[in-house]
Amino acid sequence: MTEKEFQDKLGELMQQIDRLPADQRGDLHRLVDETKGRHDRVKKTVAELQEALDYLRLSVKYLVFDLEATRRENEYLRKLVESKGGEYRDQPPDDADDR
Template identity: 35%
Template sequence: MSDSIFEKQRGKAADAVDSTSRRQQNELAALAETIRKNHNLLKENLDRLQNSLDNLRLIAKYRIFDLEATRRENTQLRRLLDERSDQTPPKE
């Protein structure tokens, strides 16, 4: 739920609360405050989750880059070893 929709709905709820008895107003006001806190907590958790996913994507990209570099290095080293073994005379 976007912030503007949430605020609009909260405004409607506040208007409805004003038309009720004093006891109900207190109960509804407490409930509205709980909902507001939960909404803010949900937004914070969603932001943390998004940041965690961004970090995970970055780590995955780095790991793939590192794996590709390691494969290239291994290929070069194997080529060097093969060239060396071809150049050294066999032992008798």
């Protein structure tokens, strides 16, 4: 149901309620007002969820981009180390903790 259809149906309902005797209208008007409020809250919540999903999609795209860049860099560095032969393998590890 679209927003326009909802508003049209709610308007029709209000017109039908207005034709009822006064003693029966009060509770029904209150229920219609509650329904409007709930509908507005649902619309707001759906909009917030959509915004959160959009942000999540963007974040995932950035993470995938970063992962791909890291993999490319890793591959490049591995090839660089392999092209140097065993040059770096024979050296002892840097003991930065001993300082």
